[in-house]
Amino acid sequence: MSRPTTDVLVIGSGIAGLAAALGAAREGASVTLATKATQPEGASTWWAQGGIAVARQAPEQFKEDIDVASSGTSDPAALDVLVQNADAAVRDVLIDTLGVGFDTTDDASFHFGREAAHSEARILHVDASTGRHIHEPFLAYLTDHDRVELLENTAAIDLLRADELVTGALLESDDTVFCQHAGATVLATGGIGALYSRSTNPAGATGDGIAMAARAGAATADMEFVQFHPTVCVADGDPFLVSEAVRGEGAVLRNAAGDRFMPAVHPDAELAPRDVVARAVQREHDRTGEVMLDVSSFDFGATFPDLTALCGEHGIDPSQGIPVVPAEHFLCGGVVVNTNGRTTHDGLYAVGECARTGVHGANRLASTSLLEGLVWGLRAGTEAAEHESTTRGDSSLEEAGSAPSEAFVGAAFDRLQRAMDEHVGLRRTPDGLVQALDDLRTLKTEVDAFAGAAAPRVVHELRSACAVALLVTEAAAENDVSVGCHYVMDNSEPSHGAGATAR
Ligand SMILES: Cc1cc2nc3c(=O)[nH]c(=O)nc-3n(C[C@H](O)[C@H](O)[C@H](O)COP(=O)(O)OP(=O)(O)OC[C@H]3O[C@@H](n4cnc5c(N)ncnc54)[C@H](O)[C@@H]3O)c2cc1C
Known part of the structure; x- marks a missing residue:
């Protein structure tokens, strides 16, 4: 049809x-x-x-911040396009066309927030x-x-x-x-x-x-560059993000002993790039059993009413600190x-x-x-809009095909996530990546057997997830240099990722 x-x-x-x-x-x-x-x-x-984020009056500084956060791996031509078009696109679409009511200050000018690794306040919110x-x-x-x-x-x-x-x-x-x-x-x-x-x-x-x-x-x-956000609250098993803007306002990270650990890790402490903070949070969580975001240095309720309400919904009293762990957040590639x-x-x-x-x-x-x-x-x-084509191509999928049971699909997602959590998370080892490749290739073969066009949507999603997990893992296995989100350790160190310890 x-x-x-x-x-x-x-x-x-x-x-x-x-x-x-x-x-x-x-x-x-x-x-x-x-x-x-x-x-x-x-x-x-x-x-x-x-x-x-927008460039405001300092586009060169904005580019520099993006590049520093990327450990010098961002593409200069892409940065030019992003930064040169940022303010005009936000003004045109978000403000003039859609009327988004970004927060303002008392004198009715925009309030710009600041987040980790930004050298100035430039974030409309x-x-x-x-x-x-x-x-x-x-x-x-x-x-x-x-x-x-x-x-x-x-x-x-x-x-x-x-x-x-x-x-x-x-x-x-x-x-x-x-x-x-x-x-x-x-x-x-x-x-x-x-x-x-x-x-x-x-x-x-x-x-x-x-x-x-x-x-x-x-x-x-760049499929190996999977970003983990350092501050995700999983207190009741239903993860929610605690924005970097909270650290931008002055919140600090403490381990189970109550000690602040970020100043010893990076000169920008809690405002270091995400990959650095995420690995430190995971390490302190593993070492001491808990990491808390301490928001006592400012009026959290008045500054972040939405997050205060979210904490309340999850049974968290922010004045006692917000328990956080890293969680998968964004694919850079x-x-x-x-x-x-x-x-x-x-x-x-x-x-x-x-x-x-x-x-x-x-x-x-x-x-x-x-x-x-x-x-x-x-x-x-x-x-x-300018690309014209009257050719009618075809799908590579077979029309029919047998459907797997719900139990197979659930178990397959579990196997997939286990391989990714344990071996392709925040910290990776060469041996762990080989193990993940093995597990994922076996799984993909099993899943692809059910890949007819008429299969239920969840089977297509499972098939996509397997294919992409393999792309991530293959890219990670091919890159033996630790940079940004891709952190490779010796085989002698435990390679579990962000997902493994919190279960
Ligand atoms: C909790 C959270 C907080 C974040 N905070 C910020 C922030 O403050 N600032 C910032 O810049 N970024 C933030 N990010 C990242 C940012 O939100 C996302 O990277 C960005 O919104 C992605 O936009 P997108 O349009 O590419 O994808 P999405 O917004 O994820 O939209 C993807 C769409 O594709 C649809 N889709 C998927 N597969 C199919 C399919 N097979 N067929 C049809 N439809 C399909 C989905 O249903 C969805 O509608 C945050 C992300 C999260 C999760």
Whole structure:
């Protein structure tokens, strides 16, 4: 079954997909926006807390901060694009088009927050729940747009292609599978949190876009650079992020003995780059049994009312300290794209967390992801609108195929997460990575046996997660240099990752 051809098919409704849809619609293209989410909370964008960074009067300093956080591995051309377009894109889309009410000071000018590894306050925010204040009006705006058709609860399960030309995607909604042909296709499917047992991402973050692109032969890069956020509260088993903005306000980290440990680790102490803080938190947690975020130096309730409420919902009294551990948070690598979001395949674009623009290199600076999604989304949507193709390609999936039991799917996700938690987490060893490769290749073979197009959505998600887990692990095994989020130790040291100790 086929739907009428659309000019631009966007897959995913986080900030990157919404910006791509807006960019294409502004060029006069017809846009089909397919998302497997059934509610805004299905996108990481909705959950974003700290805010969105802008360049203000110091673009060179902004670039320098991003590059330092990445240990000098970010791509200068990508940084130029991000920083030169930052303020205009935020002003145009978020403020003038959507009317996002960023927090202001008493004199009605914007209040800029500061987070770890930023040398100045440059982050626009709405309390500590910025994501939903951007995402909801953005979705509403495009829902009402006459050139945009929004298909919710609709998952892309494979790309349609003729050799290296991508011509749309195979979509599934309510167990019905159909072809959506398009002049250009934009992947905006977000992150890979579901590969780990502990993540800040929503449950559907199975890396589908990266898996589909890789299956089609498009290049991926920097897949070993999986960022773990240092301060995630898991007190009641339901993880929630405690924004870096809290440390920006002066909160400090203490181990079970009550000792502050970050000043001995890095000159910027709690405001060191994320990878450094995350490893130190994990080490102190392992060594002493607990790490607490001490917020007693300022009025936490008045400064972060949203986070105070969230703590309350999880039974935490912030005045006693907030227990934290690292958890998977963000993938710095992804599908290789140029400065307009174009992949190595004709007709295929990738934006947001599923894309590797080169901005983040080996480690992402806080509050640059929403910005990257916005800037690249607009640029990719604008270019995609001009990409014409009347070719109708095919999916590589068999139509039929037997379905596995629910028990198999649950157990397979457990095996996948165990391999990633234990061997491909915050700290890795060569032997651990070999073990993970072995486990994941066996699992992938078992899972791929069920990969017919008609399989339930969860099987396609499991298949994506296996493929992406292998990409991450293979990249990690090939890189023996510790840099940014990729930290390799001797085989003699225990290689468990962020997920292993908290279970
Ligand atoms: C708790 C939390 C706090 C954060 N705080 C900040 C912050 O303050 N500042 C900042 O810059 N960044 C922050 N980040 C990171 C940032 O939110 C994300 O990296 C960014 O929102 C990713 O946007 P995206 O559009 O690429 O993906 P997402 O927002 O994750 O959207 C992906 C979309 O793709 C859909 N999708 C996935 N697979 C398919 C498929 N097969 N078919 C159809 N649809 C599919 C999903 O349903 C979803 O709608 C935070 C992340 C989290 C989780």
